[in-house]
Amino acid sequence: MNQKSGTLSGAVLCSGAILAKYLIIMPEFIIKHSGNAAWLDTIIKSIIFLISFAIVLKLYKPFAPNSFDSLFIYSTKAGKIFFNYFYAIAFIVYNAGLLRVLVEALGTVMANTAPDEYFALFIISAIFVSALYGVRSTTNLTLVFFPVILVTLTLVIIFLFPYLRTQNIMPIFGKSTNEFIKASALRNYGFMEIILLFFFSHHYPSYKEIKKSGFIIVGVVSLISVIILGVYCLCIPYPASEKFFLPLYQMTRMIKASSFLERLEPLVVFIWTGLILCSMSALTTLSSRLFAFSDNAREKGFVPIVVFLTFFTAMLPDNEISALRFYEILLDYSYILFPVLPIIIVSAARIRTRRKTV
Amino acid sequence: MKRIIPLLLCLSIVLSGCYGIDIDEQSFVIAVGIDKGKSYRIRTTFVFSNPIESGGEEKTSTAAKSTDIVTIEAPSVFSAVRKLNYIKSKKINLTHTKLIVFSRELAKDGIGEFVDGFVSSHDFRPNTYVCISTNSADKFLRSAKPVQESFLEKYYDHIIKKAASDKVNESYLYYLHFNFSEKSSGSLVPLVGTNKNELPKETDLKTIESDDFALNEKAGKILRKAENKAEFSGTAIFKDDKMVSTLGSFYTDIARFIGNEFYPASYTFRIPSTGDFVTVKINQHSPPDISAKLKNNNAHIKIKIPIDLEYVDPLVVDTPKKSKEFTDYITSVLNKKAKILIKKSQEEYQSDIFSLGDYLKRYFIDYKKWEKFNWKEKYKTAKIDVSFKIKYADYEEVNH
Amino acid sequence: MRLKNLFVYNSNNKNYSFNIKNAQKSNYVPQYNEGGPKLSGNFSENVKTIKKELADGKNGDLKSREFTIRINERDVKAIIFFIDGLVNKQIVNDFILRPLMITSRELNIKSFRSIYEMLLPQCEAKEKNLLGSLTFDINFGSVILLIDGLKGAISLDVKGWQHRGIESPQTERVIRGPNDAFSEQLRENTALIRHLVRNKSLISKELSVGKISQTPVSVMYIENVANESLVEETLRRVQNVDVDYVFAAAELEQLIEDKTISTLPQFLSTERPDRAARALLSGRVVILVDGSPFVTILPTTVFELNESAEDNYLRFPYINMIKTVRWIAFLFSMFLPGLYIAILNFHAELLPTDILMSIISSREKVPFPSLAELIIMEISLEIIREAGVRVPEASGTTLSIVGALILGQAAVSAGIVSPILIIVVSITAIGSFATPNYYLGLSARILRFVYIFLGAFGGFLAITAGAFINALVWTNTKSMGVGMVSPIAPLSKSGSPYFSYVPPIWKQEERNDYVNPKRKQRQAKISRKWM
Incomplete structure (x- = not known):
């Protein structure tokens, strides 16, 4: 209704999409490479994220608020098909990876003998319905879930206060300095969901709002991810923290509040699942939109296909370990989706316009 | 079409089956005891809470009837759980386990494998309490018969809450898992045991004049008579994941002072010069002040423990002179004992049971350097000063 | 059929969607209490001015009557204005119109002065010249008399709104606050609202719905507050209802709502004039239907549905506590049985051991699986509740004793259900009674069964997925262009709406942003000027 709140809702959608994976798996990957300096690693990653976002935004400025798929490369048929399909398939694969990891995680939490497909079916049906409603409703949903997640996260952190020990983060560069530098600069970006902002930018009135929204995303994501990893590093000493599957859940399990409260952690995990569902349905919507070449009428038609492909791809890895490995490899290459390809798209468009004016 | 697809999905979910187990x-297992086995590797004891007897409307039975104890020999705990399914009619659920007891013999061989397995299996909750039994774990679990609580699980809950009120005795699964995987620091695990449950019949002239610190009782050795034979006292010292020795109650309290907060308790000292028995309430009001420095690749650690003393019977210390004398004596005893403990940990146990290494980590840039420094070896030669600082002893109050 | 169409299903984008457009800001103070421009000497001009001021034509309950008076053997034109329902028509007929129209001819009046002195047997009659005070009077139940040649107008106090038919509300009782309720008469109801609003910019548009029944319907709004596109849309929808008959507001609501399949009620209905007046002043539109003691307020949000009429009369600390309790009750009534069954089947870890053991021991004798047990209990509860509505009041207590006590006790001792389950079911039932809106309570009752099945089939995961879809439907449901979860999703300007938290009254400065009112500011930035 007013533009201020529109900016904020877009920011919440994207930051929710990025942060969703931090709630289940991301801390484990970061810890794996940089040990107990994961919080420092996340700070560096946030800085890289900020810089790359600023570059893309600066290049994108003259075309605002047109969405990416209306830029130059998309005017040629080959470019259009390549970029659309590349992004669409990439997001399907990412979604599938996250879905599989989530399924494995929930199987662990529920300690149940049900097959993975059984859990995945619930998740996929929720995503399917949500994607049918379109991106606006996903945004609305994220607006409902995000504050709840923040509240539960804050509560968990408050209850974890007695377990935080500053000695735990002490060899400050973690595992080994070389590996830390390498890992913090090169590994596990996982910020590719910010692409949502550029593909749905036509919902914004002008460049100013996009810029504002983008910087809110960068800020929120950096802050929350650093807090999550900081708490994790402070809570769990290094060599043990490396092997913890589902870090946040394990941390929540450590809390001993009272005989009633200390067992509530599955509830917390399933509240967090809400945000992951939001994130996944946003990406599903984007994928089907890209498949339909931004045709609003046909966009919804592709949702069943995208959902089916996601489900199919998610069930490809054999077991828990290979599923985790699969998702980790995907994250390692996520820098292609952001910032590499966006920079190519935007700078090509800039060169084109400059030539035209000359 | 828009409505049919979700409907089909819902149907497929419903038709695919129901995986819930009522x-x-x-x-539900509430305690697990692990001993060395005779024909298989280990002998596992499972304590079940029997819901027919406990809770509900008919509260006629005692706690003894409300439990079911099964002992199985198997190569591992989880294979014992599998075997348990042949014995028990219902599905076994380990998530409500409160206590895991290892026998002393098994602990000497190492329990790291069990602890890591329990943590990564997700079947046990990470805050399950771990204890070492002075006799066999099976015997201890069978001897634990709560008198005040009607249910065994409540008895465990209460006794764990009491035992784990400070950092030293915080021997939860996850905590042990952290310590075992860290390799550089040792751990302290509470001792449990079964008492003979009889009071001495003859006067022992050797110990009749002893005070609290001289007795230094371990679990199973407390002189008492009660209905419940199970008891908690003292700690087991672990080097890596192997038990090396045990500490009595007094040394455990000293370790608590160094570890972190100590809950207020009363101790009786015998002042040798006068022969008086003085009871004093000791309270540690803040965590110990530990400063660690690295000089010439060798650690210098200073530990200052601030404590309050409060004489329970002020009439004994009626003059300031007496009060000062007593206070000095008590401080010297504490200092001496703390030094002995530190020295023992360096030479005899060779295990950094107070996690003093944590204070040194900040001098290293990364974990590789810290590992290279080899604290485990360096701890033996580290210079450690420990002193008690009496913040406030109330002689003035006694005076007036 | 082409292959492409086999996989790609075509969505029909025929869904009608309406959004409230941005309002033109109106800084116009809707009322000058005792001021405003003066009336001129010209009669026809004055009539025109007053008609314009009181929005004649738009306003259905503004009535006028033209007649002539004989003064000095000459017929002089005169007109009276009054608002139907606010004045006592008997008095107007007998003591205003009769003297002026008939007695003036018998008495042979000489001057205007003598009209005032002889023909108007009213204890309160004042000559007034200012437009503002005239409109104020007319909204307060006065009759305005204009006579050709007379400078200014005469305001006659003939207040007489209906007192007798008004009873205290049946469903929305309050402890502090007024206790009158709407009745079945449309005119009385509009008068009740006008009596509270007392403002000339309150428009009551008269329509009729139903080809055969021709039921009078009144759409009320405040012209300087309500968004014009909202008013237009409401009028358009009501006018375009093509049915033979409509008897109640509840029927009309169903004919103009966006989503009929959603369990969520999309309009707020009330039987309290104070609540309707408050809604009008905050920029809503109110629909009154003749023959229905409930009026419809639109648009509304989920948070408003969970408000009770009492909320505005309670002090700031109490109301927030009560609201929190109400939300907990609502969530319980929706989720508790589902969570119970999910915990029992999938998350036994979650319960403290003592509670777990007592649940197991209480379930030991029950032959059914927990799902069947819960369904049996829930269905019998619904039957008891449905029966409770229908039984005569005298035997109501018997039913509740039989239903609640004997049946429950017998079921437990017969081993059909466990006592813990009885507690769960009764907390759920009480929770749904604590929900102020009847429809919202019903909605929770339906969804409860969905969550029970989801909990039984997939534990918390299925409940999360269900809640996710539920939230999706709720956020997508619109009430006259306003999202039902509005201050949160879609996000509306923070500050004014406070989705569930109520700020102290001096801080409630703005009207809800999501209804896009013409007048944003509700009270001055510093409303307590005495500080």
Whole structure:
């Protein structure tokens, strides 16, 4: 209704999409490479994220608020098909990876003998319905879930206060300095969901709002991810923290509040699942939109296909370990989706316009 | 079409089956005891809470009837759980386990494998309490018969809450898992045991004049008579994941002072010069002040423990002179004992049971350097000063 | 059929969607209490001015009557204005119109002065010249008399709104606050609202719905507050209802709502004039239907549905506590049985051991699986509740004793259900009674069964997925262009709406942003000027 709140809702959608994976798996990957300096690693990653976002935004400025798929490369048929399909398939694969990891995680939490497909079916049906409603409703949903997640996260952190020990983060560069530098600069970006902002930018009135929204995303994501990893590093000493599957859940399990409260952690995990569902349905919507070449009428038609492909791809890895490995490899290459390809798209468009004016 | 697809999905979910297991189709283990086995590697004891007897409307039975104890020999705990399914009619659920007891013999061989397995299996909750039994774990679990609580699980809950009120005795699964995987620091695990439950019949002239610190009782050795034979006292010292020795109650309290907060308790000292028995309430009001420095690749650690003393019977210390004398004596005893403990940990146990290494980590840039420094070896030669600082002893109050 | 169409299903984008457009800001103070421009000497001009001021034509309950008076053997034109329902028509007929129209001819009046002195047997009659005070009077139940040649107008106090038919509300009782309720008469109801609003910019548009029944319907709004596109849309929808008959507001609501399949009620209905007046002043539109003691307020949000009429009369600390309790009750009534069954089947870890053991021991004798047990209990509860509505009041207590006590006790001792389950079911039932809006309570009752099945089939995961879809439907449901979860999703300007938290009254400065009112500011930035 007013533009201020529109900016904020877009920011919440994207930051929710990025942060969703931090709630289940991301801390484990970061810890794996940089040990107990994961919080420092996340700070560096946030800085890289900020810089790359600023570059893309600066290049994108003259075309605002047109969405990416209306830029130059998309005017040629080959470019259009390549970029659309590349992004669409990439997001399907990412979604599938996250879905599989989530399924494995929930199987662990529920300690149940049900097959993975059984859990995945619930998740996929929720995503399917949500994607049918379109991106606006996903945004609305994220607006409902995000504050709840923040509240539960804050509560968990408050209850974890007695377990935080500053000695735990002490060899400050973690595992080994070389590996830390390498890992913090090169590994596990996982910020590719910010692409949502550029593909749905036509919902914004002008460049100013996009810029504002983008910087809110960068800020929120950096802050929350650093807090999550900081708490994790402070809570769990290094060599043990490396092997913890589902870090946040394990941390929540450590809390001993009272005989009633200390067992509530599955509830917390399933509240967090809400945000992951939001994130996944946003990406599903984007994928089907890209498949339909931004045709609003046909966009919804592709949702069943995208959902089916996601489900199919998610069930490809054999077991828990290979599923985790699969998702980790995907994250390692996520820098292609952001910032590499966006920079190519935007700078090509800039060169084109400059030539035209000359 | 838009409505049919979700409907089909819902139907497929419903038709694909129901994986829930009702709670009355499960039996819940509340304690596990692990001993060395005779024909298989280990002998595992499972304590079940028996819901028919406990809770509900008919409260006729005692706690003894409300439990079911099964002992199985198997190569591992989880294979014992599998075997348990042949014995028990219901599905076994381990998530409500409160206590895991290892026998002393098994602990000497190492329990790291069990602890890591329990943590990564997700079947046990990470805050399950771990204890070492002075006699066999099986015997201890069978001897624990709560008198005040009607249910065994409540007895465990209460006793764990009491035992784990400070950092030293915080021997939860996850905590041990952290310590075992860290490799550089040792751990302290509470001792449990079964008492003979009889008071001495003859006067022992050797110990009749002893005070609290001289007795230094371990679990199973407390002189008492009570209905419940199970008891908690003292700690087991672990080097890596192997038990090396045990500490009595007094040394455990000293370790508590160094570890972190100590809960207020009363101790009786015998002042040798006068022969008086003085009871004093000791309270540690803040965590110990530990400063660690690295000089010439060798650690210098200073530990200052601030404590309050409060004489329970002020009439004994009626003059300031006496009060000062007593206070000095008590401080010297504490200092001496703390030094002995530190020295023992360096030479005899060779295990950094107070996690002093944590204070040194900040001098290293990364974990590789810290590992290279080899604290485990360096701890033996580290210079450690420990002193008690009496913040406030109330002689003035006594005076007036 | 082409292959492409086999996989790609075509969505029909025929869904009608309406959004409230941005309002033109109106800084116009809707009322000058005792001021405003003066009336001129010209009669026809004055009539025109007053008609314009009181929005004649738009306003259905503004009535006028033209007649002539004989003064000095000459017929002089005169007109009276009054608002139907606010004045006592008997008095107007007998003591205003009769003297002026008939007695003036018998008495042979000489001057205007003598009209005032002889023909108007009213204890309160004042000559007034200012437009503002005239409109104020007319909204307060006065009759305005204009006579050709007379400078200014005469305001006659003939207040007489209906007192007798008004009873205290049946469903929305309050402890502090007024206790009158709407009745079945449309005119009385509009008068009740006008009596509270007392403002000339309150428009009551008269329509009729139903080809055969021709039921009078009144759409009320405040012209300087309500968004014009909202008013237009409401009028358009009501006018375009093509049915033979409509008897109640509840029927009309169903004919103009966006989503009929959603369990969520999309309009707020009330039987309290104070609540309707408050809604009008905050920029809503109110629909009154003749023959229905409930009026419809639109648009509304989920948070408003969970408000009770009492909320505005309670002090700031109490109301927030009560609201929190109400939300907990609502969530319980929706989720508790589902969570219970999910915990029992999938998350036994979650319960403290003592509670777990007592649940197991209480379930030991029950032959059914927990799902069947819960369904049996829930269905019998619904039957008891449905029966409770229908039984005569005298035997109501018997039913509740039989239903609640004997049946429950017998079921437990017969081993059909466990006592813990009885507690769960009764907390759920009480929770749904604590929900102020009847429809919202019903909605929770339906969804409860969905969550029970989801909990039984997939534990918390299925409940999360269900809640996710539920939230999706709720956020997508619109009430006259306003999202039902509005201050949160879609996000509306923070500050004014406070989705569930109520700020102290001096801080409630703005009207809800999501209804896009013409007048944003509700009270001055510093409303307590005495500080």
